[in-house]
Amino acid sequence: MKGKLIQDKYRILKTLGRSAFSETLLATDNSRFYSRRRYIIKRFRPILGNREAKNIRRLFYQEARVLKRLSGKNRQIPRLYEYFMHGEDFYLVREWIAGLTLKQLVEQKGPLSTEExxxxxxxxxxxxxxxxxxxxxxRQLKPSTIILRQDSWLPASWQNYLPVPIYFGGVKDLETQVDNHQQYNPAVPYRRDYIPPEQKQGKSVFASDLYSLGLTAIYLLTGKHPGEFSLDPRSKKLIWHQEIPKQKIHLVRVIERAIRPKMSDRYSSAEEMLQALNSVPINLAMPVIEPAPKQIKFTSEFKVISLLSGTALGILALILVIVNSDLIQLAKRDGEQYLNKDSANIVTDTLTTTSSLLPLKQPATTTNIPAFPLGMTQQNIEEKLGEPTMNSSGYWPNSRALLYQDVVPRQISLGYLTDIDSTKVRQAEIAFSRSVDLEAIKQQAKQLMQDNYSPEIEHYLEQIYFKTSSSHEFQVNNIEGVVQQNPEDHIYLAIWDREFH
Incomplete structure (x- = not known):
């Protein structure tokens, strides 16, 4: 098709992609002399024998008008110049954007950091x-359809990146109608890896885009497509966490919820996922910061009065010192007379007296910290520990997050996620500072995990404690968990019901 003219205006430079029902073309405007502007043209081929052709034509114009209305209002939306029918084919002509796709970026640079x-x-x-x-x-979010604008992409500063989803040639209802007539091509690798289950059945909702975005994030973190990971045989979840060298548990949780197979279990909107991504996690990795005390400002009149009062108090103190000195001398003379008279009857007991007046401060103990196991109720926890340091909505739907910061000051903090309906603990977390001794850590882990504690878990704790490893995930019976070194260099242990996340 190279060199062909469409509507005596657009000259095709090359074909960028092709599917069973459409083509993506790179073109230039032949009607403009010396024009160097390039365009992306999406061509929808006719569907022979399709009784819905008239309805598809109506949907094409309906959706194209919506895209035209959005054009130019957001720099992340490629400008749509025009749409038309030529013969039996539908055409969309949009802005061509130079730059790297996210797929190309990872292929060149390698996996990205969690911050990126x-x-x-x-x-x-x-x-x-x-x-x-x-x-x-x-409907088509994946690493190869998100491009970084070349005019704002600066390798030295990620703040200047502007990811632009470049697909926008296929509109939802038109794609759905046409997609019912295409055949699956097994020769195309990863063709459906980024597509959620419901979309394969011709249904797409806002959560479908979030599913695809979650899988795209996993690719950016690991450099691997979803099809390269195995699935947990019981939960059917993608096993990908161990691929991240330094796991950031808050980001992992956000991604995990976005890629759940059931639509109802995912975020319902992009706004909800944005809030979760940017919320301050009620997490033992995040210490509670006390507000700074307010400074008291004094007026000049107050300062003068204070100075005069201080002077008067100083004079009074000097008088008391002189009087006290005379009293001491008198007491000394009386004491010497007493000692000379009864020295044989005096028994010293300095240690006993000092101990009774100034008791030795005992070190904080970690042996009696109630690290409640899963299944306990919020009422049980509050009866033992009192009001939590923080109490807010949990990461997961229908849950509350309770944080007990510094249960043992500067040593141990506890966290719980409870089910709102039953108020039972579905997830428990505990963080130890490096000052806590290994045996005390093991003791608390046993109390938290009870019968699920095993030599394997103990081995993980030892590895994190001695810094020979940074993170371990595990599954025991009906619970899952993680042992890791968090960003504050604390030893962090979390467990949760398998069905909770």
Whole structure:
């Protein structure tokens, strides 16, 4: 098709992609002399024998008008120049954006850091929030369809990256209608890896885009496509956490919820996922920061009065010192007379007297900290520990997060996620500072895990304690968990019901 003219205007330079029902073309404007502007043209091929052709044509114009209305209002949306029919084919002509796709970036640079991935997620989620407000589901989010604008992409500063989803040639209802007539091509690798289960059945909702974005984030963190990971045989979850050298548990939790197989278990909107991503995690890795005490400011009149009062008090103190000196001399003379008279009857007991007046301060103990196991109620916890340091909505739907910071000052903190309906603990967390001795850590872990504690868990604790490893995940019976060194260099242990996340 190279060199072909469309509507005597657009000259095709090359074909960028092709599927069973569409083509993506790179073109230039032949009607403009010396024009160097390039365009992306999405061509939808005719579907022979399709009784819905008239309805598809209506949907094409309906959705194209929506995209045209969005064009130019957001720099993350490629500008749509025009749309038309040529013969039996549908065409969308949009802006061509030079730059690297996220897939190309990872292939060149390698997996990205958690901070870089969070920044990209924030940007793409803002884009999704915007288009979802118009009722549009993007449907094609994956590393190869998100490009970094070359005019704002600076390798030295990730703050200048602007991820732009470049697909926008297929609109939701049109794709759904046409997709029912295409055949699956097994020769195309990873063709459906980023597509959520419901989309394979012709249904797409806002949470479908969040699912694809979650899998894209995993690719950015690991450099691996979803099809390269194995699935947990029981939970059917993707096993990908161990691929991250320095795991950031808050980011992992956000991604995990986005990629749940059931739509109802995911975030319902881009706004909700944005809030979760940017919320301050009620997490034992995050110490509670006490507010700074307010400074008291004094007026000049108050300062003068204070100075005069201080002078008067100083004079009074001097008088008392002189009087006290005379009293001491008198007491000394009386004491010497007493000692000379009864020295044989005096028995010293200095140690006993000092101990009774100034008792020795005992070190904080960690042996009686109630690290409640799963299944306990919020009432049980509050009866033992009192009001939590922080109490707010949990990470997961229908849950509350309770944080007990510094149960043993500067040594141990506890955290719990409870089910709102039953008020039972579904997730428990405990963090130890490096000053806590290994045996005390093991003791608390046994109390937390009870019958689920094993030599394997003990081995993980030892590895984190001696810094021969940074993170371990585990599954025991009906619980899952993680032992890791958190960013504050604390030893962090968390367990939860398998069905909770």
């Amino acid at each position: 991935v969070e920044q990209i997620l924030n940007s793409v989620l803002s884009f999704l929030k915007y288009i979802h407000s118009y009722g549009i589901v993007y």
